[in-house]
Amino acid sequence: MPTAAPISRVNDFVVRFANVNGSGSASANEMFARAIMRMGIPVGPRNIFPSNIQGLPTWYEVRISEAGHLGARGGTDLMVAMNPQTFDKDIAAIEPGGYLLYDSTKPLPASKFRNDITVIGVPLTAICNREYTDPRQRQLFKNIIYIGVLSALLDMDVKVIEQLIGEQYKGKEKLIEPNIKALHIGRDYATLNLTCPLPIKVRTVDKVGDRIFIEGNSAAALGAVYGGATVCAWYPITPSSSLADAFTRHCAKLRIDPQTKKANYAIIQAEDELASIGMVIGAAWNGARSFTATSGPGISLMQEFIGLAYFAEIPSVIFNVQRAGPSTGMPTRTQQCDLISCAYASHGDTKHVMLLPENPTEAFEFGAQAFDLADRLQTPVFVMLDLDIGMNHHLCRPMVWDDAKKYDRGKIMTAAELEAGKDFGRYLDVDGDGIPYRTYPGTHPTRGSFFTRGTSRDRYAKYTEEGAPYVDNMQRLLRKFETAKDIVPRPLIANAAKPTKFGVIYFGSTAPAMDEAIEMIEAKGHTLDRMRVRAFPFHSSVNSFVADHDFVFVVEQNRDAQMRSLIVNECNIDPVRLVSVLHYDGTPITARFIEKAITEKLDALKVKPEKVVS
Amino acid sequence: MTYLAKPKFHHPDLPKNALGFTHRDYEGTVSTLCAGCGHDSITASIIQACFELSIEPHRVAKISGIGCSSKTPTYFLGNSHGFNSVHGRMPSVLTGANLANRDLIYLGVSGDGDSASIGLGQFAHCLRRGVNMVYIVENNGVYGLTKGQFSATADRGSKSKRGFVNTDNSIDLAAMALQLGASFVARSFSGDKHQLVPIIKAAIAHRGAAFIDIISPCVAFNNHPGSTKSFDFVREHNEAVNRLDFISSRMPIEIDYQPGTVEIVTQHDGSRLALRKIGADYDPTDRTAAMGFLQQQAAKGQIVTGLLYVHPDSEDLHAHLRTAEAPLNSLGEKDLCPGSAVLDKINAGLR
Secondary structure, three states, rough: OOOOOOOEEEEEEEEEEEEEEOOOOHHHHHHHHHHHHHHHOOEEEEEEOOOOOOOOOEEEEEEEEEEOOOOOOOOOOEEOOOOOOHHHHHHOEEEEEEEEEEEOOOOOOOOOOOOOOEEEEEOOOHHHHHHOOOOOHHHOOOOOOOOHHHHHHOOOOOHHHHHHHHHHOOOHHHHHHHHHHHHHHHHHHHHHHHOOOOOOOOOOOOOOOOEEEEEHHHHHHHHHHHHEEEEEEEOOOOOOOOHHHHHHHHHHHHHHHOOOOEEEOOEEEEOHHHHHHHHHHHHHOOOOOOEEEOOOHHHHHHHHHHHHHHHHHHEEEOOOOOOOOOOOOEEOOOOOOOOHHHHHHOOOOOOOEEEEEOOOHHHHHHHHHHHHHHHHHHOEEEEEEEEEHOOOOOEEOOOOOOOOOOOOOEEEEEEEHHHHOOOOOOOOOOOOOOOOOOOOOOOOOOOOOOOEOOOOOOOOEEEEOHHHHHHHHHHHHHHHHHHHHOOOOEEEEEEEEEEEEEEEEEOOHHHHHHHHHHHHHOOOOOOEEEEEEEEEEEOHHHHHHOOOOEEEEEOOOOOOOOOHHHHHHHHHOHHEEEEEEEEEOOOOOOOOHHHHHHHHHHHHOOOOOOOOOO | OOOOOOOOOOOOOEEOOOOEEEEHHHHHOOOOOOEEOOOOOOHHHHHHOOOOOOOHHHEEEEOOOHHHHHHHHEEOOOOOEEOOOOOHHHHHHHHHHHHHHHOOEEEEEHHHHHEEEEEEEEEEHHHHHHHOEEEEEEOOOEEOOOEEEEEEOOOOOOEEEOOEOOOOOOHHHHHHHHHHHHOEEEEEEEOOOOOHHHHHHHHHOOOOOOEEEEEEEOOOOOOOOOOOOHHHHHHHEEEEEEEEEEEEOOOOOOOOOOOOOOOEEEOOOOOOEEEEEEEOOOOOHHHHHHHHHHHHHHHHOOOOEEEEEEEHHHHHHHHOOEEEOOHHHHHOOOOOHHHHHHHHHHOOOOO
16 A cells, blocks of 8 residues: 555656666657647656766656646656666655556566555566567667557557657658557557556646747757858767757758858867867958857867957857866766856956856857857857756747848958048957957958957057056956946846845756746745846846845856856855855756755745745 | 067069069068078068969968967068967967858968977868868977977987987978878978978969978077087988979969979969979879888988979868858858748747
8 A cells, every 4th residue: 555645636747767878768758758748738858868878877857747837846756667777766766656667577576666656567578579579679669668658647649649650750651650559559558457547647738839849959059050150160078069960950951052052151070179169269250150069178178269269359159068067077967067167268367258048949049149249249158058958858939030130240340441541450449348340351452451369469459568558458358348248138037026125046947947936935925036147247237136135046056156156256246145056966956946945045044924825 | 569560661663473562562570580590581481472473462361379480470461361379279270260261361370389299189180171271380399489498390319409318209290291181291491492482382372281391490499519400400401302393374384394304283273383303203292102201211310301292183171061162251141041931940840
């Protein structure tokens, strides 16, 4: 007898698949998530994978939430335990009253299970051995068979799954029928032998709307296509490689000239990250929009060049898909841990622009906008994704493009202007915004050429080691950074229904968990104003938001409270008023974590809930 | 202040090239290198080569790393954009620049510290890729700006100015360039302008990765007895395999050659390289033989100079990537942005 009542919920639970890496489970699991989405139920899948190609444990978690809470929740309601290596841990992770689906071909002692969960055994290996002779088929179809079992257990619309199989194997039609057969083998077994459906199940609704299901790396790469990037130089590193791969794929479809069949882009897989950023800088210096995609270790390697781009004022876009550091850290786990290493990258006094998208749609928008900002500000711009945004599918609003939009190529002096005798000083602040004019190489036979260097120079780009012109230049760079504050994406504020003395600042992939956590915190009678910071340097509204509250929680996914340090440092704020909520074990932050941390801290501050909620 | 502008006065009868430019239009600022530096002779050869080729001075992009050699782009082609980048990384910056605009001439200037030590990786990879460029190494075997440490091209057994003997093996960049697939490889000596100028001209006309290793003695730190990069040593051990006359596609061949003494190689743009053979029967289109010859002569302590290898019809990186003929930096929204209708379709495929 289970000691906890079985969980009974419709369209609101978490399924976790425990698999062995390289067993072909990923596409079956993704199909499961897609099928839920096609049934009109919001879904948030997350891939938890090792730095390995074959053999190590991997998990795929699917959050199903009709209410639309798509951040990681924590805990598992239904565990599909297909990996003997992790079986014990997987069982331990099931919520009381939850469910276990396992392969019962080999009998397991009762001690392997828990008495507060519902155990569902299906002899998957035996079924596969009976149905298939080829070992690879046995493995691959086993994945589809357990999807079939789930379709019955969870009352899924089987037509939707059949249609997805058809779409997946479009062009390889002979694979469709055996997959559908495998699906029904599982489904029929469950219908005949198990109590279907379970108390946790799904029901077709209409809560997805026009939302799209996309990985952040693919969306960011599409942003680079729309933003006019023509040169991409990169070096493979998890979790950013799929961004460059996606750019390659998008360009092959969208950037081949229809007449000449020639490429309106150039992609180089460089020999290392130093060469990647060097190529980006060379291309940008020569007037092409260019970018690289990398992760923390790559940023470390690029430091010297980033300083050059800052000081020589060369637009360059760097997508940093963050992973857990330091050093090699946890290369397949997520964190927001490169804020400081990017904000102040390189030796000497430097400050850089960072954009902080919350999801793939914003990664598309910022991915395109980064090129306008880099050209306008003539400086490196970091687009800070993380593994959670980059490598997981997210259900988010559709991407939008305004056809009236023109690229902002920034201040470029033309051959005609030079010919007309306009004064050109490469580092001359003509407009008072700290941004000088530049010329592209090869513009004019006798005017407008200059020497680009990492050494100190005067306003007319002449080498100098004198103090006054050096200071003059460094001050202008600060003015330029001030200009940036008003043109980067502004923070978004969501005020509580009633005035409150407490606020919370968060950013990036924390957004969905934060939105859910706010509801949980409010249910406990606390109120918080929210600010989602979307860029660095900070807009003045960050200062005023902190000033308007007694205490502001800063929620982030790193150990050292890097966002808090940036706010303290750049906004000159008393650190006591910024209370950190830090999550950095490499898993995506959850609403449960945020809610617990904030309410505990509010309790410690002796804040009384405004109303008592049962 | 180490920036000195050159006075603009010049003799009214200075010869002009086909575009009406004089020699002076290809100069830069006054050199701040040591008097007698080999690098200044190379600068003069670059100026002469560009003048004689009638290149529009602003259509060259000169890119360098860090070091004495990397300073020299300031001293030539003052109407060209220049980029003094970071140590050892000229090749990547040049590669990126070349991708952005395939219509300019790319002149990379580096040194032996820059290319054979800190930047050995980038040296190798840009040659492998076949970037259309002239890559010059001003090779003096020594770190000048930091006062005389050995570089990786210093020969084993050679002596530093302070009397230390180099025990490390040396890197032969020209031999590496051959192995890495550079389609034009030459070695020359800063003190031999007659050999160097036509080599630079041929390299500029070449399509693909052209590499020139130029032995360029450092008068301050590496010009003493015991050095293998001194003026005296190089003059005594210089073994030229050929003398080159560069004939642009516009010019008829006017020089009379003795039959059997000259090989004419025609490059992709129609320019011709008239190679007068010297001594050994050297075939500069045979890459494998060139690699062997270099090794044999190096073992004898000889410095082989001349045009070592040329692949006259080589392809460059843009051909490999099938990039558009129009420079990528000239493309706008119309060519680059797929627009909202396409995006709507992409969205529809993501549901």
